[in-house]
Amino acid sequence: MVQVLEFKLPDLGEGLTEAEIVRWLVEVGDVVAIDQPVVEVETAKAMVEVPCPYGGVVTARFGEEGSELPVGAPLLTVAVGATEASSASPEDDGPAAVEPSGDSGSGNVLVGYGTGAPAARRRRIRPERVGAPAAPTPTPAPVSVAEPVAVPAAIGEVNGRQGPVAVVSPLVRRLARQHEIDLRRLTGSGPDGLILRADVDSAIRRVADEATETAARPAAEPVVAEAPTAAVASTAVASTAVASAAASATAERIPLRGVRGAVADKLTRSRSEIPDATCWVDADATELMAARAAMNAASGPSGGPKVSVLALLARICAAALARYPELNSTVDTAAREIVRLPGVHLGFAAQTERGLVVPVVRDAHTRNAESIGAEIARLTELARTGKLSPAQLTGGTFTLNNYGVFGVDGSTPIINHPEAAMLGVGRIMPKPWVHNGELAVRQVVQLSLTFDHRVCDGGTAGGFLRYVADCVEQPAVLLRTL
Structure with a gap:
């Protein structure tokens, strides 16, 4: 029996809540062993190679290199039992099933996973032992190598309204709030419509471009000819808006994350508390x-x-x-x-x-x-x-x-x-x-x-x-x- 298991980004300790994907060490379709490092991530503390507690075939990866994932977000999925099923001996005279083995498992302690990740073990089922004819063996559902497991939608408040939002990362939600972006109006480019940081960044750029175009349009002629002061004020406001929008569009934004973000948080806390x-x-x-x-x-x-x-x-x-x-x-x-x-x-x-x-x-x-x-x-x-x-x-x-x-x-x-x-x-x-x-x-x-x-x-x-x-x-x- 083939089972697709989801491996989530584990708690890496020291109060860390997110990590940036630096380099994937496996591709979709690769066969991985228990405790094999599958991805290299950078936290606010150090570079860490994350081992997978499951052995099998990688069916999906979540997150591109350079993106950030919060602890608990899906990292990859593994089809456990796929390698055993594909290597079954043709001389086997009975149906086979996959069951967990208690004498093997991951030796790495990952918060949320422990050290007892099961390995697959074949067990022969003999009908004569149970005194009844053998039931037909169900054919396991095919496992799609490229099909990711669906990511559940997060429930939260966006712009004062409640409802489901297809977003996992709290960083993405915070970025949307800061720029007043309604996440429900975005179409996610991630698996199953998951909204990524790149989607929010694109929406921010669109809003800035629209503001620049609106401010750059020529102002309408004043209706009342006797009010030149109002016309001058309107022109001044338009000029200020154009300059502000242009500055916002050309300014370089550098995310405070990783080591730089951790230093910023610690120094800010030091100044505010001590x-x-x-x-x-x-x-x-x-x-x-x-x-x-x-x-x-x-x-x-x-x-x-x-x-x-x-x-x-x-x-x-x-x-x-x-x-x-x-x-x-x-x-x-x-x-x-x-x-x-x-x-x-x-x-x-x-x-x-x-x-x-x-x-x-x-x-x-x-x-x-x-x-x-x-x-x-x-x-x-x-x-x-x-x-x-x-x-x-x-x-x-x-x-x-x-x-x-x-x-x-x-x-x-x-x-x-x-x-x-x-x-x-x-x-x-x-x-x-x-x-x-x-x-x-x-x-x-x-x-x-x-x-x-x-x-x-x-x-x-x-x-x-x-x-x-x-x-x-x-x-x-x-x-x-x-």
Whole structure:
């Protein structure tokens, strides 16, 4: 017996609600095995290959490459049992049926699917065992390779009216609401009339074109000759409408989705929920740079990886958070409580082709500078290749942002919600500096600390920043706490 099963986009974890299809790994008509990756998707966290919990023949795919699907939307359909039926032996002397096997299944945990996806197993039915003549074997319905399973219509409110709408994606519904597009007046180009984002985009362009044509028509002659002021006003309004419509038609619109959308949401939430304040200080990093050079020289040409400045600053931050644990916390707004966190999971900002990401070094308070540096290098390489998992991008308790690599001296960091603070580091460059009572050229860096004013006051934040600056200026200070 052949059964067509629908595989929906699973919950990929970490609160993600949608994903963008980057690349299909199978075609309609391909035979897939259980747990075989069938599509590569990009979430707000990382690139993920999604395995299929069923084995069989792919009968339909939903969504083109570059389109977004919400969690729970149909991804593809698989005819389970088709490969077994086609490979039946001609010597079989009895009818065959397909039944689930309890000893095999998907080993991947997909939310909504579990690990017990059935595999097909042939069972021979012998009439003599039941003492009755064999019933005629029903012929299974043919499975169309190109025919997709119907997508149920979503029920929702559109422009104030209730009714069924052939649309699955909440992103499409939101886009239609924003541009006042009535979805019931659209004909979907997707399977079974499903309305896709491309359909809504086309409707938006049509409305803009109609507005441009209407505004560009010559204004009618005024009926009352004694009212030139009204005619002038009408011409001015028409000109404004033409300019506005033309600007709307030519302006480039870039969707806030994927990594860029996740960053936008997090920064907006940070600004709206956290009462932040910033303090900064210039520090003489000459001794820190000399200490780093000595460390790397001692390791020799083949003595292991070099210690980076970022690794040293990360180790300093971990030591500072041990002295000022208020900044290694978060705020439970519902309970109106400050939650002090036991360990330091240090995030660091990394710029990639996909946008800004913040990988997390776990248990930074238990690592030395060399270990932190090695972990930063490993996570940075994963970030550049787009292979960071959602778990490696979440759970941070404090963030270090080295924007000095962009050639700037200072900035005002935005806290990585729901953390309580972020340290920003500018470029280290030679500047005139008073050293031992004399003017000298020293390696100077600006340090900026943005903190949540709910977790501490300026005295605590200033103490943290001053300790970090003291360790930068005199690395021996750090030895007292190690």
